[in-house]
Amino acid sequence: MMKNTKSKLNKLWIVVAASFLMLMNLQYCAPETDEIELGYVLWDCANASTHVVAALIEDELGKEVNLTAVDAGPMWMGLARGDFDAMVTAWLPATHDAYYEQTYGDVVNLGPNLDGARIGWVVPAFVPVNSISDLPDYIDEFDGEVIGIDPGAGLMAASERAINEYGLDYNLLSGSDAAMTAALDRAIEREEWIIVTGWTPHWKFAAYDLKYLEDPKKVFGDAEHIATFVTPGLEERHPDVYTLLDRFYWTSGQIGEVMGNIEEGMEPFDAARIWIAENQDIVREWLP
Numbered sequence: 001m002m003k004n005t006k007s008k009l010n011k012l013w014i015v016v017a018a019s020f021l022m023l024m025n026l027q028y029c030a031p032e033t034d035e036i037e038l039g040y041v042l043w044d045c046a047n048a049s050t051h052v053v054a055a056l057i058e059d060e061l062g063k064e065v066n067l068t069a070v071d072a073g074p075m076w077m078g079l080a081r082g083d084f085d086a087m088v089t090a091w092l093p094a095t096h097d098a099y100y101e102q103t104y105g106d107v108v109n110l111g112p113n114l115d116g117a118r119i120g121w122v123v124p125a126f127v128p129v130n131s132i133s134d135l136p137d138y139i140d141e142f143d144g145e146v147i148g149i150d151p152g153a154g155l156m157a158a159s160e161r162a163i164n165e166y167g168l169d170y171n172l173l174s175g176s177d178a179a180m181t182a183a184l185d186r187a188i189e190r191e192e193w194i195i196v197t198g199w200t201p202h203w204k205f206a207a208y209d210l211k212y213l214e215d216p217k218k219v220f221g222d223a224e225h226i227a228t229f230v231t232p233g234l235e236e237r238h239p240d241v242y243t244l245l246d247r248f249y250w251t252s253g254q255i256g257e258v259m260g261n262i263e264e265g266m267e268p269f270d271a272a273r274i275w276i277a278e279n280q281d282i283v284r285e286w287l288p
Contacts, residue, residue, distance in 0.1 A: 034062070034063040034064060035063065035064045035065070035066060036054075036057055036063050036064070036065045036066070036085050036086070036238065036241055037065075037066050037068065037083065037084045037085045037086075038050055038053065038054055038065060038066070038067050038068070038084060038085065038086055038087060038088075039067075039068050039069075039070055039074075039075045039078050039079060039083070039084035039086075039087045040067065040068075040069055040070075040075065040087055040088070040089050041069070041070065041071065041072050041075055041089055041150075041153070042069050042150070042176065042177060043089070043149075043177055043199070043202075044177060044202055044203055044259045044262065044263070045089070045114075045199070045201045045202060045226070045255055045259060046088075046089035047259075047262060047268055048255050048258035048259045048262060048268070048271070048272070049088045049089065049113065049114070049226070049250075049255060049258075050067060050087075050088055050089065051067075051258075051268040051269055051271070051272040052258060052272040052275060052276065053086075053088055053244070053245065053248060054067055054269070054272070055269055055272040055273050055276060056244060056276065056283065056286070056287070057241055057244065059273070059276075060244075060287055061240050061241060061244065061288075063238070063241065068084070071150050071151075071152035071153070072096060072099060072150075072152050072153050072154060073099060073152045074152075075087055075089070076090075076096070076099035076100070076102065076103050076107070077099075077102075077103065079103065079106075079107050079229060079230075079231055080102075080103040080106035080107055080231075081106075082231050084231065085230060085231055085234055085238070085241070086228065086229065086230040086231065086234065086241070086245055087228070087229055088113055088226070088228045088245070088248065089226060090109075090226065090227040090228070090229050091117060091119070091154060091199075091224055091225075091226055091227075092224060092225060092226075092227050093221070093224065094119070094154070094158070094220070094221035094224055095119055095153075095154035095155055095158065095199075095221075095224060096154050097154070098154065098157070099154070106231075106232070107229045107230070107231065107232075108229060108230045108231070108232055108234070109227060109228075109229055110227070110228040110229065110230060110245055110246045111227060111228065111246075112225040112226065112227050112228075112249065113226055113227065113228045113248045113249050113250065114201070114225060114226040114249070114250060114251065114252065114255060115223075115225045116200070116223055116225070116251075116252055117199065117200060117201065117223065117224040117225055117226050117252075118199060118200045118212070118220075118223055118224060119154075119155050119158065119197075119198070119199045119200075119220050119221070119224065120197075120198060120199075120212045120213065120215055120220040121146060121159070121162070121195050121196070121197060121198065121212065121213045121215075121220075122195070122196050122197070122198030122204075122210050122211065122212055122213070123193070123194065123195055123196075123210070123211060123213060124184075124187065124188050124193075124194065124208065124209065124210060124211075125209040125210060125211050126191065126209075127193050127194075129213065130211075130213065130214055131213055131214040131215075131216065132162060132166050132168075132213045132214065132215055132216075132217075132219075133166060133214075133216055133217075135166065135168055135170065135195075135213075136166075136167070136168060136169070138193070139169060139170065141193045142170070142193050142194065142195055144169060144170050144171055145170060145171050145172075145173055145195070146159060146163075146170050146171070146172050146173065146195045146196070146197065147173055147175070147179075147180050147183045147184070147194065147195065147196045147197065148172050148173055148174050148175060148180065148196075148197045149174070149175060149176055149177050149179075149180050149197055150174065150175070150176055150177075151174040153197075155197050155199060156172065156174060156197065158219060158220050158221075159172050159197055160172060161219050162215070162217075162219040162220065165217050165219050166217065166219075170195075180196050180197065181196075181204055183196065184196050184204065184208065185208075188208055195213070198210070198212065200252065201252040201255050201256055201259065202259070203256065203259040203260050203262075203263045206256060206260065207263075228245050228246070228248060230242065230245060239288070240288045243287075243288035244286055244287060244288060247285065247286040247287075248286050249286075250282065254275075254279070254282070257275055258271050258272060258275045261274065261275075
């Protein structure tokens with residue numbers, strides 16, 4: 001009886017061990033997922049460019065894309081940790097410089113996907129103030145406020161520096177891109193003075209008559225570019241996606257077409273796919 005029990009136990013252990021080895025072998029041989037993770041910030045330009053890239057990866061390369069909207073800091077840290085495969089919304093050399101320094105060596109810079117970007121403070125064209133240095137004389141007219149966006153944005157950090165550098169007794173109000181543009185719309189409708197944080201490309205410059213305030217101390221820096229970054233190893237894991245991202249490059253006018261359609265109520269993926277269909281000559285140069 002004892003001998004029969006031992007025999008059954010031995011057979012049971014053999015079955016368990018064989019099942020474990022089969023499971024490990026299946027895991028080892030399992031094909032790598034075709035899902036691509038893209039992170040982006042909730043800026044209109046980032047929304048447009050990320051959805052165009054995502055639509056191409058899905059429709060042309062046949063891979064599923066997951067999009068995650070986060071603040072700038074988590075976007076950079078997520079890419080460095082490998083939570084994201086790529087992002088196409090890095091503002092350099094100034095706006096996201098601190099994030100790039102923190103993640104340097106853990107992310108791969110593929111270079112600009114758009115040149116001629118700019119950040120700063122923006123006012124309606126009817127406001128007779130032209131420079132940040134003149135703002136101390138008009139604190140009442142502006143209610144002592146600068147309307148900002150999400151608190152983690154590099155533009156907000158630069159705005160805090162501008163307040164300190166120019167010795168301004170102004171409050172920087174955080175919010176979102178949507179809240180900022182809504183406040184701008186109300187002020188222009190009522191012909192009221194307002195300062196908002198601004199950047200180019202953005203659809204609001206086509207919708208309203210606006211101007212940047214001069215920045216003689218160069219707190220907001222000179223012209224910037226928007227760059228594409230990927231996680232190390234993407235070229236080996238998904239060479240087709242890497243090639244697309246490496247070749248992706250367009251102009252302010254082209255991204256403005258997508259942003260404008262989204263602002264008018266079109267779903268981002270619909271706006272992206274319409275632009276792709278109408279610009280096949282450009283898109284074909286990006287594809288592997």
